Amino acid sequence: MADHEYRVWAPRATRMRLVSEGASTEMEDAGGGWWRQSGPAGEYGFQIGDDDAVRPDPRSRRQPRGVHDRSHTFDPHEHDWQDGDWTGRRLAGGVIYELHVGTFTPEGTFDAAAGRLEHLASLGVTHVELLPVNAFNGTHNWGYDGVLWYAVQEEYGGPAGYQRFVDACHAAGLAVIQDVVYNHLGPSGNYLPLYGPYLGDERNTWGEVVQVREPEVRRYIVENALYWLREMHVDALRLDAVHALVDDADDHILEALTVAVASESAHQGRPLTLIAESDLNDPRLVTPREGGGYGLDAQWSDDYHHAIHVALTRETTGYYGDFEPLGALAKALERGFFHDGTMSTFRGREHGHPIDVDRMPSWRLVVSAQNHDQIGNRAVGDRIVDVLDDSQLLVAAMLLYAGPFTPMLFQGEEWAASSPFQFFTSHPEEELGRLTAEGRIAEFASMGWDADVVPDPQDPETFRRSVLRWEELGSGRHAVVLEGYRRLAELRRDWAALTDPSFHANRVVVDEETRTLRLTRGGSLRVAGSSDAEAAPGTGPVDVLVNVGDAVWEAAVPLGATLLFGTSPSVALDDAAVHLPPGSGAIVALPIA
Known part of the structure; x- marks a missing residue:
């Protein structure tokens, strides 16, 4: 008996067929570019037009055999949730911990990560932020090359493992932030353009941009955000590189997300938070909609990271050059942004906009002394532990915990982890893997790095080197730095200032x-x-x-x-x-x- 309703938006198709249980069944045109058909739950895929190839569902919840293979149904409501008493956590006063599931533990799974939550709580962490976990091609990747936004990577534990992790976090009093990428899609396994106009004509650093002006694509994004917040019980979303979202509509996609999430928050009766990563230094992102802004809850501020980094390491190459005076750190502390309409010598133009410090609370800026970008996008993925002593590392931590903003830690920094966080990929396509490696080497060669020093992203050792070594935790400098972080967490909890x-x-x-x-x-x-x-x-x-x-x-x-x-x-x-x-x-x- 048919027990599942399949629907897919494919306006470019003249016919669609559902393939399930070995049978290919014609789908009904439901209007507006949508197609539907009933069929048994389980493994399935779609044949577009007269193409015999079976493609995964753009809204697939599971990809058991990878992004090029058939999808599998998943009912998120079958999980026996244990977080009925969970009322959520506001970001104000919180501490975020950013982690990559695949390298956070040797096992690289949600279940293994759940076993480390007590450690995070000892750091005063209130929010656990996961780098993207949606399905990508290969077995390990940072996550920003995802192509199926509703599916959870199988190697991490799939959607069921994800639900267990969220449940464990809530039981430990920790909120979950999911990093989501709506500005581009990865280079391998992206079949969405075969279905409809998901991509626009513009390009950014990562390729063709997502066509957010298309109403059904906007719906795809907004419903994806709600999927994480509803079915997966996530508490917040970190929106990747919102400056790369090209949208000139009166109702910007960020506003659409704000309205939808605010409505969902009211319905669920718990705080649901939107955090933007942005390179714009534009307070409009977190200005309320009634004040002419987009109404997001918080945004990243790289200026504070740069000011701390330069003050301690005295590195002044590239974009660090403007932050050489200690006054740059002072301005960031007092005004939020250093570049708030000032000349950025790195960009060769004026950059940023001032914050209205009379109205905006400082917690709306999320700051770090280390994060996946600032470590992983260095040629060798080196951490500041390689150039700073224990006292200097704790100065950086002190400026996070005792500063006015929302601090974010990056996995392992709290014990001066010796493992780097390098850029790693696992593209099965030989040509794509070669181009990725060559592009990485060429990028850093232009900055003066020797090609022999830059790790090959496709080399499995690059990934393995980046896995945290938990055995370091209780010895030597690692124990000293960890004790300092825990003491700072106590002070942040005890002192209202x-x-x-x-x-x-x-x-x-x-x-x-x-x-x-x-x-x-x-x-x-x-x-x-x-x-x-x-x-x-x-x-x-x-x-x-x-x-x-x-x-x-x-x-x-x-x-x-x-x-x-x-x-x-x-x-x-x-x-x-x-x-x-x-x-x-x-x-x-x-x-x-």
């Missing part, structure tokens, strides 16, 4: 000559009229002190100050000054005036 969302709660003083920075945070949350004796623990202001210069800094602090955190044992509070050796930092609780 460290999650104060007001830009005006941040006062920064920089000395360019000595390369020292003092960030004073908070104090504004104390109840007006309360006396010192009435002030609750953790409600006073704090100083975040950073010395990235070459000499010791004796940082003056008021009498009665308390040292809460030092990045090395050499950091000490003596009378009315904090002793800070080069490459160190401290957090000091200030007496309430």
Whole structure:
């Protein structure tokens, strides 16, 4: 008996056939480019026009044998969800942990990742962000070459494994952010153009762009977002490279997503969050729709990463050049963006727009000291652990946990992981694999890197080198750095000043000559009229002190100050000054005036 209704949008087809259980059945024209037919649940595919080849479903929920093969039905409602009491987590005050399922554990599966959630909770993590997991060609990949947006990669555990992971996260009190890519499709296994006008004429770095002006393609995107939030119980989506979404419609695709997700959030009664990755430094993304913006909840800010990176490593090549003065870090702390209409020498033009710091809460900017892009898009995928000592690594962590923004950690940074995160692919097509490797080498050769140094993305060792080594966790410098991260997590939880969302709660003083920075945070949350004796623990202001210069800094602090955190044992509070050796930092609780 037929027990499944198959539907597919294929306006380019003059006829469509459903192939299931070895039989090919003509599909009915349902109008508007849609076709439908009933058939048994299980393995299936579509024959487009008079082509005998069987293609996967553009809305496939499972691809057991890869993206070139037939699809398989999957009922997301069969999972026995255990998160009925889960009410979600707001992003404000949170900490994000970015991970790649395939390299986070040696097993590279959702189930194995679920076994590490207690470790994440010890870091103060509230949101687990997964790099894209939708189906791509091959066995390992960063995920940004996905071609079937509704299917979950089988090697990770498929859709059932994904549901178990989300359930485990919610049981541990952790929200799940799914990284989704709506601006392009991968180069292998993309059969969508055979069905309809999914791709436009424009091109970007990754190839032809998705045709978001087409109503049914917009519907495809919006319904995909809702699929993750409804059927998979995801709490938030990170939208990849929204600056590459070409849309001149009055109702921009980002607005359409905002409206749909807000409606879904109201229906489910829990916060559902949209986070944009953008290269535009444009606060319009997170400005409410009634204020003329797109209404997203948060966006990435690379400027803060660049400012921290340059301050600690003193690397000033490429786009890092504008961030050489320590004042760049100070401006990012006080204004959110460094480039807010200023000249970007890397781009050769003015870049960015100013943030209205009187109205926008600082948590709407997601920041990092390391992430998959900034590590993986270096020639050898090297981490800052290779050039910084333990104290300097903890300075970077301190500027995340004690800074005004939403911090995001990248897998392994919390224990100074020795494994790189390199660019790896596993294209089965020999020619595509060769072109990918040659393109990667040519890209870095133009930057002065020796071709012999750049790893071959197709070499399985490139992938294996990138897998985290959990055995490092409890020894040597790894244990020292991990202890520092955990202490910072405690302070962020205990001190209200460290999650104060007001830009005006941040006062920064920089000395360019000595390369020292003092960030004073908070104090504004104390109840007006309360006396010192009435002030609750953790409600006073704090100083975040950073010395990235070459000499010791004796940082003056008021009498009665308390040292809460030092990045090395050499950091000490003596009378009315904090002793800070080069490459160190401290957090000091200030007496309430």
